[in-house]
Amino acid sequence: METSAKLRQPQHDLSWTRGRKLDRRTERFFEAYDDCARRVIYARSEDFTRYLRMWFACFDDAPLLILNEVNRLQSLSDWEDVEKNVVREPGSFVGSGELNWPDRSEDRLSNQLATLRELANGNLVPHDFAFNYFYSGDNNIDRTVQEMAANLFEPHAEELRRRLYNLAEDAAELAEAAPASDRMVALDHNSAQFTQAIERLGEVQVKLRENNQIDPDDKARIQVEIVSGIEILKAPKTRVEAAKVMLLGALGWLALEFASSGLGMAAEAAYRAVSTLLGF
Structure with missing residues (x-):
């Protein structure tokens, strides 16, 4: 088993903000969001599903404005839509499958949420899905799952965070009138x-x-x-x-x-x- 120091480390800053002061509840939500997201990014294969469920669970305590937006995005598509429009089935080689995400941010976020939800609830097995659509250079399970985290979860979590933060920040600006x-x-x-x-x-x-x-x-x-x-x-x-x-x-x-x-x-x-x- 490889040591954690040799596993891929996250490259992006998930605490991105524009600087407007938010109410304490919203700040606490984003603190929890960032913590759960980092756990998923660093997760080994055996922990990935559990940490992904924790990330989804953090939305249960989100301010209503944020929760409504996440629920709205999730309502736009499901896994069947992803299978039909995004997934290109893999061949015989590791990572030979393709995931052709939509160009439009809202559609992309919705499709990726549906995919991550399938991974979180066990309908998709993380290491099987990772070996089908991501390639880390070898057959190491942890590295391949972290390759999936790097190319699917991490950019998704960052894009979704930016969308939700902008929404909360705009609401705070309106309230400050x-x-x-x-x-x-x-x-x-x-x-x-x-x-x-x-x-x-x-x-x-x-x-x-x-x-x-x-x-x-x-x-x-x-x-x-x-x-x-x-x-x-x-x-x-x-x-x-x-x-x-x-x-x-x-x-x-x-x-x-x-x-x-x-x-x-x-x-x-x-x-x-x-x-x-x-x-x-």
């Missing part, structure tokens, strides 16, 4: 800021109409709030607090609930444009 004072202002309806805010709100209205995932009652409520908010902005004088409550509440909710989708991104862009217009 300073409350506006209850003041009346005369907005310049000919300004570039006003035009941009109205255009961004129009884009949200289009995406909202096209979205079939949102609850009909929520959709109707938000449509009314956005229309009313636009009228408030177009008035000769605008009460800032009313515009904030009417528009930023609806836009913030859409940005968080539908993060990474076209509707969520449009809502975030509108949130920023309206915030800038109102002087936050």
